[in-house]
Amino acid sequence: MNVLNFNSEQCLRVRRKLDAYLSNELLVETTSEVLRHLESCEACSQELEARTRLRDALRRVAASQVPPEDLRQSIERQVRKMQPGFWGGSRRLRWALALAGVVVIVGSIATRQWITVQRGRRVVASVLAIGVSDHIQCAIKGHNYPDIANPPDKLREKLGPRYAGLLDVVQQNLPGFEVLEAHICSIPGSPRKYIHFITRGRGTILSVILTRSEGAQLPAGKSLRSGVSGSLNLYEAHLDGMNAAGFESSGYLGFVVSDLSPAITMELASGLAPPLKGVLDAGSGSEAQLDLFPVLFAPITTARW
């Protein structure tokens, strides 16, 4: 081992700083101090030269490591194939985002669907409330029917020549029910009129009501209807203690209202609606069209489900 002829503490101090000097990390003043010492100290100057020689050799060796061109090309190819960062960096993140997106979309669709259905149900209830109201006012509270059924001729007379044909349709398509009364009904304070058949059967009173549908419309949509008969959608609602089934055809609304169960009410409406539609269609656009005032439509909120 070689040992330097250290001249002093100064050599030791400079040696401690040679690493930082070599890395250019010294302050300007300290660098000057080291340089002054190196000018006058052969041993330290040789030591610096030796360290510099080794560093240069290291740099030369590093520079001789030639990076393979095919590696560069391979990296560039792979980079171009990969989605970057946030979009492709984490497969788990991608899946989480995709799942969150699906949840949001499905949730949004379901919410909109739910809102639409709720609105639709309110509209159905509002429209069917017309028939329920007519039934309660005229048949139940008004008791506008005889205990013994009026003769058919009298009923046809009340209906008038334009609507007399409907009597047979109602009578024939309501098995177990007897038509007690048929008339064109007016509502005090309202221009609307409706054709009202009051029937009795199965221990209760049942109304069949026909009125113009202008201003009131039953909503389309499979989720809102309760059944189909022929080409007609049937709707139902339970309002004010009554069960109502309704349909819409040729610009008219038809209602079957009673306090029978929803299933029986729907069954009766299902049998009655298509033949009524036939009569309404035949009269549509002709003088036989029912001359009734349009419904003054006012949504109600008393529906119970």
Added chain:
Amino acid sequence: MFFFPKPRVEDFEAAAMPHFPDLYRTARLLAQDSTEAEDLVQEVYLEAWKSFHRFQTGTNCRAWLFKILFHRLHHFRRRWAKAAKVEAFENSANEASLVAETPVPQKIRDEDVLQALAKVPMEFREVVLLADVQEFSYKEIAETMKLPLGTVMSRLSRGRKLLRQELAEVAGSFGISPARGPQRAGDSA
């Protein structure tokens, strides 16, 4: 996806690929062989591309890539040979080494340097390469390696000495005389 602009591969290549040679050379001198070095560099670039959206344009891309390199390297290292006992080396530096410098051969052969470098424990080799070859500042090395500044300085000092010692041994074994250093007073023939 709404907060980060989508990185362009052209921007990535323009910023990162110029540093490919430096990364490869450093990796090659730290890895056991060229295959490992290539795997390492490839992983660095793919990792960098994945997180390029986090890279701030205008900042030091070279330092960022080296940071990833050493992060990956430490991951690799678990699969490599056992790390040398750094503590023992770090604690072995003393004043005596300052006055008893190992001689450096006048003519240094590349293969000797490679052989000597391979014997320097990884922790020291990393810092020596970053400082002496890649010319990073102490501060940059400390940030890249996630080390205190003092540790960087001590590892560099110790790493240079170890390299020098290993080189002297390798050169000596091939019959190359180290350059004679200054003589102790009264030691001349």
